[in-house]
Amino acid sequence: MMTIKMKKGSPHIDKIFKYIAIGAGTYVVALVVMLVVNLSTGSVQVWQHEGIGFLTGSDWNSVEGRESYGAFPYIMGTLVNAGIAMLISVPLSFGIAMFLSELSPKLLRTPLAMVVELLAAVPSVIYGLWGLYVFRTYIQDWIEVPLHNLFGDQSIIFAGTPFGLDILTASIVLAIMIVPTIASISREIMIAVPNSQREAAYMLGATKWEAFRLAVLPYSKSGLIGAVILGLGRAVGETMAVTMLIGNTTGAAAIPTSLFQPSQTMASIMANEFAEASQGGLHLAALVGIGLILFIIAFLINVIAHFLVAKVVKSHEGAVLA
Amino acid sequence: MTKKIFLGLALMLILLVPTTVLSAHAESAPPAEPDAKDKYNFNAGGATFPFPLIDKWRVEYNKNYPGITLNYQAVGSGAGIKLFTTKKVEFAGSDAPLQAADIKKAPAGTLHIPETMGAIVVTYNLPGVQTNGLLLTGDVIAKIFLGQIIYWHDPAIVHLQKDPSIAQALKQDRNKIIVVHRSDGSGTTFAFTSYLSQVSSDWNGKVGKGTSVPWQAGMGGSGNAGVAAIVKKVPESLGYVELAYAKGNKMASGIPMTYAFVQNHDKTAFLDATVATTAAAAKGAISSLPAADGVWSNVSINDAPGPNAYPIATFTYLLVNPNLEQLKGMDKQKAQDLVHMLYWFVTDGQKYSEKLSYVPLPSAVQELDKKGISQIKFNGQQLWSYP
Numbered sequence: 001m002m003t004i005k006m007k008k009g010s011p012h013i014d015k016i017f018k019y020i021a022i023g024a025g026t027y028v029v030a031l032v033v034m035l036v037v038n039l040s041t042g043s044v045q046v047w048q049h050e051g052i053g054f055l056t057g058s059d060w061n062s063v064e065g066r067e068s069y070g071a072f073p074y075i076m077g078t079l080v081n082a083g084i085a086m087l088i089s090v091p092l093s094f095g096i097a098m099f100l101s102e103l104s105p106k107l108l109r110t111p112l113a114m115v116v117e118l119l120a121a122v123p124s125v126i127y128g129l130w131g132l133y134v135f136r137t138y139i140q141d142w143i144e145v146p147l148h149n150l151f152g153d154q155s156i157i158f159a160g161t162p163f164g165l166d167i168l169t170a171s172i173v174l175a176i177m178i179v180p181t182i183a184s185i186s187r188e189i190m191i192a193v194p195n196s197q198r199e200a201a202y203m204l205g206a207t208k209w210e211a212f213r214l215a216v217l218p219y220s221k222s223g224l225i226g227a228v229i230l231g232l233g234r235a236v237g238e239t240m241a242v243t244m245l246i247g248n249t250t251g252a253a254a255i256p257t258s259l260f261q262p263s264q265t266m267a268s269i270m271a272n273e274f275a276e277a278s279q280g281g282l283h284l285a286a287l288v289g290i291g292l293i294l295f296i297i298a299f300l301i302n303v304i305a306h307f308l309v310a311k312v313v314k315s316h317e318g319a320v321l322a
Numbered sequence: 323m324t325k326k327i328f329l330g331l332a333l334m335l336i337l338l339v340p341t342t343v344l345s346a347h348a349e350s351a352p353p354a355e356p357d358a359k360d361k362y363n364f365n366a367g368g369a370t371f372p373f374p375l376i377d378k379w380r381v382e383y384n385k386n387y388p389g390i391t392l393n394y395q396a397v398g399s400g401a402g403i404k405l406f407t408t409k410k411v412e413f414a415g416s417d418a419p420l421q422a423a424d425i426k427k428a429p430a431g432t433l434h435i436p437e438t439m440g441a442i443v444v445t446y447n448l449p450g451v452q453t454n455g456l457l458l459t460g461d462v463i464a465k466i467f468l469g470q471i472i473y474w475h476d477p478a479i480v481h482l483q484k485d486p487s488i489a490q491a492l493k494q495d496r497n498k499i500i501v502v503h504r505s506d507g508s509g510t511t512f513a514f515t516s517y518l519s520q521v522s523s524d525w526n527g528k529v530g531k532g533t534s535v536p537w538q539a540g541m542g543g544s545g546n547a548g549v550a551a552i553v554k555k556v557p558e559s560l561g562y563v564e565l566a567y568a569k570g571n572k573m574a575s576g577i578p579m580t581y582a583f584v585q586n587h588d589k590t591a592f593l594d595a596t597v598a599t600t601a602a603a604a605k606g607a608i609s610s611l612p613a614a615d616g617v618w619s620n621v622s623i624n625d626a627p628g629p630n631a632y633p634i635a636t637f638t639y640l641l642v643n644p645n646l647e648q649l650k651g652m653d654k655q656k657a658q659d660l661v662h663m664l665y666w667f668v669t670d671g672q673k674y675s676e677k678l679s680y681v682p683l684p685s686a687v688q689e690l691d692k693k694g695i696s697q698i699k700f701n702g703q704q705l706w707s708y709p
Contacts, residue, residue: 133551136555161500165541243505248505272534
């Protein structure tokens with residue numbers, strides 16, 4: 001039997017280490033619990049006032065004496081906005097990651113990967129300002145006006161007055177913002193696939209694409225899902241850039257129907273109205289309530305992701321986890 | 323002889339005493355200046371609209387009285403009121419007076435000290451009209467923001483124009499009006515929607531007044547700067563901003579931001595928003611103002627009577643707790659210095675207003691402010707008396 005001799009004094013260090021670790025672990029749990037408690041108690045008033053109608057209603061009126069709140073348009077706005085952003089950014093990010101891990105010349109890999117990571121560090125207000133002052137006009141002149149003229153007001157998704165501050169612009173800029181996040185994580189995961197897997201595929205006569213599909217993709221699937229979920233998390237919660245670009249309508253007008261229509265997300269309405277909502281009033285409770293819904297949605301996304309990853313891991317033993 | 327001198331002296335005394343007393347009455351001494359060895363920092367916060375002016379005051383006051391510093395956080399009126407009612411700040415800035423719900427939570431007898439005024443202009447970006455002076459009435463503005471007037475060539479707008487070239491340009495414009503409003507809660511919105519509620523019963527019924535309201539048309543930009551940025555960039559748009567922002571911004575084409583002249587209350591003229599017309603608005607409303615410790619929730623200098631009164635104007639207020647001993651870290655000398663600083667804001671400080679496109683307070687409002695400031699107490703003791 002083997003024993004490991006401890007140095008003098010180390011039991012204390014061991015204890016200290018234990019308490020620090022427990023403290024750090026408790027901190028995370030305590031933070032989440034306090035968050036939920038605070039969001040719940042802060043929004044009690046609006047749930048009492050509106051009931052389930054707070055989730056399904058689309059009225060948003062904070063004028064004293066006529067108050068009425070419904071979060072439905074902003075829930076839809078968030079989901080549609082993040083959904084379109086994901087549709088654009090996921091294929092693009094996987095393409096970047098594939099190029100960097102499989103196709104690009106060795107010399108280019110590190111500098112390109114660094115550039116991608118650098119993009120992830122650009123603050124969102126920069127993307128927002130760029131979108132507002134530069135990108136918006138391109139979208140308006142080159143995409144929205146031609147599409148609108150081609151399909152007209154009859155087509156639902158291209159209806160409305162195209163002026164560039166709408167769901168489409170906000171989604172595209174959001175997509176640009178989350179590409180670096182998804183791409184850099186996906187690249188790490190693809191690189192982590194052991195070369196023996198690729199070599200085995202090539203040995204069987206696979207082309208580059210076949211090797212990727214048969215060897216790299218199955219091996220890294222769960223990690224890639226993790227990368228997508230991280231991107232989605234950022235898309236759902238992104239505030240600054242979206243607020244600057246989405247047009248910020250309230251009430252029923254914010255329910256997204258057309259791509260060329262201003263809307264509002266949960267994060268942006270909180271950012272817009274929080275500072276002026278009167279203390280202890282129903283308006284503030286409604287905004288906190290929206291925070292609670294956003295928290296629950298983010299939580300659900302994570303739970304679903306967890307199950308997805310677990311499922312994939314089961315079917316592919318030894319897959320790389322992000 | 324001596325009798326005559328005595329008589330003369332007595333007569334002089336009788337004549338002089340009342341006049342000196344009277345003149346002392348009218349020209350009451352300002353509050354005591356801060357002591358040279360005083361070292362105090364005042365925390366304040368609230369409205370963003372007066373921030374450039376308050377920041378100027380901070381710098382100038384500190385030059386005169388180096389021991390006194392001010393830290394004003396421009397966090398928004400609503401957040402300012404929150405800080406004020408929870409007694410986290412020595413005073414707060416708010417563009418809207420305290421409303422019924424706030425009054426309940428605020429310290430008893432809260433003082434409203436109007437510290438400056440501003441006008442709100444309806445700004446537009448029309449390629450066909452490159453100058454100020456599109457003519458609009460309150461009713462037409464309300465209809466545009468209600469989404470009832472959709473096109474620039476609507477006869478309701480065209481018929482108001484006296485300049486034939488503007489009328490012609492509007493007639494040829496086949497575009498929809500892109501309406502821009504504030505997306506964030508704001509005192510500017512409060513003043514603007516109060517005006518529309520006053521002049522249009524339709525607006526009052528459907529929307530009402532508030533720091534954020536259920537808009538019936540258009541899109542939102544964040545802050546005065548956000549609305550200005552959209553109007554500058556998007557042709558055929560129309561929005562509302564503080565006069566200072568319209569003056570300070572240029573269109574994409576390089577001309578200053580264009581804004582409309584609005585019909586006065588008397589319906590006799592369309593007025594440009596200037597320092598003079600805004601001051602006239604305050605004069606028109608002066609008789610209806612409450613005392614500083616009164617209820618201000620319905621005070622408005624919008625749509626004030628008078629031929630030269632620009633109709634969309636607003637006070638912005640400093641909110642002060644009249645019983646300063648309730649604040650943490652306050653002592654009598656510090657309270658005394660706060661009184662002096664507030665007094666300086668509404669008197670000497672006013673000379674910095676005009677350069678920053680704010681409207682200096684008319685003397686009648688200054689008087690009201692001074693009376694308000696004289697009500698500030700520490701442990702029940704008045705710090706400065708003003709008749």
